[in-house]
Amino acid sequence: MTDFAGHNRKAWDRELKLGNPATVPYSFEAIEAAKCGRVSLSLTGRRTIPESWYPPLAGAKVICVALGGGQQVPLLAAAGAHVLSLDNSPAQLAADEETARRSNLSIQTVLGDMTNLGALSQRSFDLAVVGLGTQFVEDPGEIWRGLAGVIRPQGRLLCAFVNPVQYVFRWPEYSEGILQVAHALPYSDLTSLTAHERSAKFHPEDPIEFGHTLEQTLGGLMSSGFSMDGFLEDRAEGDPLAPYIATYYAISALRR
Numbered sequence: 474m475t476d477f478a479g480h481n482r483k484a485w486d487r488e489l490k491l492g493n494p495a496t497v498p499y500s501f502e503a504i505e506a507a508k509c510g511r512v513s514l515s516l517t518g519r520r521t522i523p524e525s526w527y528p529p530l531a532g533a534k535v536i537c538v539a540l541g542g543g544q545q546v547p548l549l550a551a552a553g554a555h556v557l558s559l560d561n562s563p564a565q566l567a568a569d570e571e572t573a574r575r576s577n578l579s580i581q582t583v584l585g586d587m588t589n590l591g592a593l594s595q596r597s598f599d600l601a602v603v604g605l606g607t608q609f610v611e612d613p614g615e616i617w618r619g620l621a622g623v624i625r626p627q628g629r630l631l632c633a634f635v636n637p638v639q640y641v642f643r644w645p646e647y648s649e650g651i652l653q654v655a656h657a658l659p660y661s662d663l664t665s666l667t668a669h670e671r672s673a674k675f676h677p678e679d680p681i682e683f684g685h686t687l688e689q690t691l692g693g694l695m696s697s698g699f700s701m702d703g704f705l706e707d708r709a710e711g712d713p714l715a716p717y718i719a720t721y722y723a724i725s726a727l728r729r
Contacts, residue, residue: 476602477609477611477681478561478586478588478610479678480680480681481561481609481681482561482562482563482703483595483678484560484678484679484681485560485561485562485564485636485680485682486539486563486564486565487567487678488680489542489562489564489565489568490564491639493557494518494681495542495544495604495605496542496564496565496568496632497542497543497544497545498542498543498544498568498571498572498599499543499544499547499572500528501576502685503548504547504548504551504572504575504576504578505551505576505631507548507549507550507551507617508552508576509551509578510551510552510616512524512530512548512551512552513529513548514521514527514545514548514549514618515545516538516545516557516603516631516632516633516706516723517523517603517605517633517705517707517721517722517723518709518721519707519708519710520579520691520705520706520707522631522705522723522725523703523705524608524724525676525723526629526631526702526703526725527600527629528599528600528629528632529601530548530549530554530600531552531553531554532553532554532555533553533554533599533600534554534557534597534598534600535549535554535555535557535598535599535600535601535602536556536557536559536593536600536601536602536620536624536697536729537549537556537557537558537559537600537602537603537604538560538603538604538606538616538620539558539559539560539561539587539589539603539604539605539606539607539609540558540603540604541558541560541566541568541569541582542565542568542569543568543569543571543572544572545602545604546554546558546569546572546573546580547569547572547573547576547578547580547702549572549602550578550579550580551576551578552631554600555581555585556580556581557581557582557598558580558581558582558583559582559583559584559585559587559590559593560582560583560584560585561585561586561587561609563584565580566583566584569582570582575674587603587616587619588612588615588616589608589615589619590620590622590623591617591619591622593623595622595625596622596623596624596625597624597625597628598603598623598624598625598628599624599628599629599648600624600628600629600630600631601620601624601628601629601630601631602630602631602632603616603620603630603631603632604633605633605634605635605721607632607633607634607685607690608635608682608683608684608685609680609681609682609683610683611683612689612693613634613685613689613690613693613694614689614693614696614697617694617697617699618697620697621697621698621699622727623658624640624728625728626728626729627727628727628728628729629695629725629726629727629728630699630724630725630726630727631723631724631725631726632694632723632724632726633721633723633724634685634721634722634724635720635721635722636714636718636719636720636721636722637658637660637684637685637686637687637690638714638718639684639712639714640656640658640660640682640700641653641654641655641656641657641658641660641667641684642654642655642656642686643655643656643670643672644666644670644674645670645673645674646690647713648674650713651713652713652714655672656684656723658684658685659683659684659685659686659689660683661683661684662675662681662682662683662686663681665684673729676715688701691724694724694726698728698729699726699728699729700727700729701725701726702724702725702726703723703724703725703726704722704723704724704725705718705722705723705724706719707719707723708720708721709720709721
């Protein structure tokens with residue numbers, strides 16, 4: 474398989490029907506609170522992003538990547554930002570649009586692949602916000618290079634990613650809370666598992682994931698023109714790794 478984006482587009486439309494937490498829109502109350510300046514922006518589920526990490530939102534031009542679902546996109550729009558939501562899933566974008574309409578907000582949505590941002594206006598965004606989605610592309614460097622082209626100099630990038638350590642463990646046992654090392658990084662659902670392991674872990678329409686090295690994720694970010702100046706950890710409730718180490722990371726970076 475080479476059309477990962479096409480497969481994952483259908484997969485995330487399905488995830489919305491299955492009620493994946495990333496597809497559940499924020500409440501009307503949360504969006505209305507943001508209109509009053511009470512912005513609780515999280516990219517990892519539990520911990521919020523410090524306000525010092527991003528510029529004043531009122532009037533800011535913001536691109537949200539892989540954040541469809543009626544969550545962060547309408548929240549940022551409620552805070553006064555001019556928000557463009559780029560997502561690979563039509564259903565996720567529809568959730569953004571419906572949540573925005575519910576609160577009388579204006580947003581722009583674009584169906585697209587986060588590894589191909591060439592059609593967007595170059596150096597025009599003050600802030601880019603990337604959700605927990607880099608694990609759905611083979612090379613995160615393609616995302617960073619694209620964002621470096623659309624963020625203005627001295628603009629900001631906020632991004633979250635999963636701790637790649639989770640990909641070194643055997644999947645069937647991991648789901649049962651048993652941590653058994655089996656895979657090397659970088660990891661791929663398509664090449665790191667046997668046919669039996671794939672059939673045991675996946676429904677054929679599940680999203681395809683990749684586990685990246687830190688050099689790919691953080692080194693690639695910095696070599697693409699960003700300087701990191703903020704880092705926080707979060708832990709997914711119920712994850713077998715959570716008692717031992719953070720399961721998610723969020724970063725802030727400056728476009729040099």
